[in-house]
Amino acid sequence: MIIAVDGPAASGKGTIARALAKHYKLPYLDTGLLYRAVGLSVQRMGLDPEREADAVAASAFDDSLLEDPALRDDETGLLASVVSAHPLVRAALFQRQRRFAAQPGGAVLDGRDIGTVIAPEADAKLFVKATPNIRAQRRHAELQARGSAISKDRVLADIRARDARDSGRSAAPLAMAADAALLDTSFLSIEASVQRAVALVDARVKR
Numbered sequence: 001m002i003i004a005v006d007g008p009a010a011s012g013k014g015t016i017a018r019a020l021a022k023h024y025k026l027p028y029l030d031t032g033l034l035y036r037a038v039g040l041s042v043q044r045m046g047l048d049p050e051r052e053a054d055a056v057a058a059s060a061f062d063d064s065l066l067e068d069p070a071l072r073d074d075e076t077g078l079l080a081s082v083v084s085a086h087p088l089v090r091a092a093l094f095q096r097q098r099r100f101a102a103q104p105g106g107a108v109l110d111g112r113d114i115g116t117v118i119a120p121e122a123d124a125k126l127f128v129k130a131t132p133n134i135r136a137q138r139r140h141a142e143l144q145a146r147g148s149a150i151s152k153d154r155v156l157a158d159i160r161a162r163d164a165r166d167s168g169r170s171a172a173p174l175a176m177a178a179d180a181a182l183l184d185t186s187f188l189s190i191e192a193s194v195q196r197a198v199a200l201v202d203a204r205v206k207r
Contacts, residue, residue: 039079
């Protein structure tokens with residue numbers, strides 16, 4: 001069984017996808033980490049994330065980079081949003097994601113184009129969303145817990161900018177698949193969001 005979980009930054013899709021993987025005993029891939037790894041590699045190589053050729057050159061990273069704590073930094077997230085807009089970067093990472101999705105027994109993948117591009121054949125697709133203000137609150141609290149002094153207004157501005165880039169890019173823009181189930185987590189607890197997600201997946205699979 002393949003489960004695709006898509007949605008914008010800080011919507012809760014990662015938490016939900018991990019919970020689904022645990023519930024259904026499936027391997028899990030946070031595809032956003034792949035783009036964060038490209039962004040971090042670009043930075044460490046002294047290249048320009050706005051230049052497609054530079055971003056592609058940073059796409060051949062070793063899997064060990066996916067364990068680097070720096071991938072979770074907000075700056076890396078912004079870099080990821082920039083490099084992910086390049087069609088050739090998305091093409092470079094496509095097969096890596098496809099292989100993970102197509103493994104025997106299935107998998108859970110979360111990102112922004114799983115249900116539309118990476119695994120359109122997924123047995124269940126969820127599109128997780130929340131209001132920009134709620135997402136900014138969540139991300140701000142997360143960053144504060146890590147010792148960041150960034151303001152909530154700056155976090156909200158960054159989220160709005162990322163939404164615009166992710167939805168407006170020409171290559172695999174953030175979009176809800178026609179056959180995906182919508183899950184709005186704005187006013188749901190983590191537990192309630194996960195319970196709703198499981199119910200939605202069960203309904204799709206039984207159908």
